[in-house]
Amino acid sequence: QKEVEQDPGPLSVPEGAIVSLNCTYSNSAFQYFMWYRQYSRKGPELLMYTYSSGNKEDGRFTAQVDKSSKYISLFIRDSQPSDSATYLCAMSSYSGNTPLVFGKGTRLSVIA
Amino acid sequence: EAGVVQSPRYKIIEKKQPVAFWCNPISGHNTLYWYLQNLGQGPELLIRYENEEAVDDSQLPKDRFSAERLKGVDSTLKIQPAELGDSAVYLCASSPGTGNEQFFGPGTRLTVL
Numbered sequence: 001q002k003e004v005e006q007d008p009g010p011l012s013v014p015e016g017a018i019v020s021l022n023c024t025y026s027n028s029a030f031q032y033f034m035w036y037r038q039y040s041r042k043g044p045e046l047l048m049y050t051y052s053s054g055n056k057e058d059g060r061f062t063a064q065v066d067k068s069s070k071y072i073s074l075f076i077r078d079s080q081p082s083d084s085a086t087y088l089c090a091m092s093s094y095s096g097n098t099p100l101v102f103g104k105g106t107r108l109s110v111i112a
Numbered sequence: 113e114a115g116v117v118q119s120p121r122y123k124i125i126e127k128k129q130p131v132a133f134w135c136n137p138i139s140g141h142n143t144l145y146w147y148l149q150n151l152g153q154g155p156e157l158l159i160r161y162e163n164e165e166a167v168d169d170s171q172l173p174k175d176r177f178s179a180e181r182l183k184g185v186d187s188t189l190k191i192q193p194a195e196l197g198d199s200a201v202y203l204c205a206s207s208p209g210t211g212n213e214q215f216f217g218p219g220t221r222l223t224v225l
Contacts (some may be wrong), residue, residue: 004154004155036216041218041219042218043116043205043216043219044216045202045216046214046215056201076193100155100214101158102154102155102156103154104152104154
């Protein structure tokens with residue numbers, strides 16, 4: 001079993017839909033959780049960064065962390081065609097410059 | 113502010129040839145990472161530098177891969193000789209030295225024929 005599991009999709013939704021992306025993990029030491037967005041032939045771009053459990057909202061994006069279930073989510077409201085990309089979850093065990101463990105990424109297409 | 117710069121963006125070589133990738137991190141970022149991303153996978157760490165010191169290179173295949181970060185700024189990743197299985201995207205990232213906010217470059221897409 002990999003440390004971080006993420007459904008690769010692809011996921012296709014109509015414009016304006018609410019999108020839910022999820023990852024599960026097995027390492028209970030993970031405390032820092034991130035979501036990256038990666039457009040085709042580009043590097044990953046940091047979207048959301050959270051510490052421990054709870055919610056964080058930034059515009060149309062909401063990140064949730066449930067450490068008791070070892071489950072994290074990213075919600076995208078009012079999805080737009082420009083949101084079409086691969087979304088990668090990433091996590092690490094403590095602050096500082098520690099290596100991130102990434103999921104495989106979920107490929108999302110938002111259809112106009 | 114300029115982001116992480118990588119070159120070349122694309123490279124096609126024949127197997128057994130050498131290849132080198134270059135990375136210029138964001139100004140002031142002391143920590144530099146090289147990641148490997150295979151198709152349909154997330155990035156996997158190859159090596160991490162704190163200034164000019166390699167502090168985590170446990171995942172770097174040292175028989176054919178080498179890296180350096182002279183003067184603690186730019187970095188070069190080299191493969192010699194390249195194998196077919198090395199075809200992938202090589203990503204460079206940097207961070208300012210605190211927290212986990214790593215900023216990625218666009219990557220170098222390597223194709224080994």
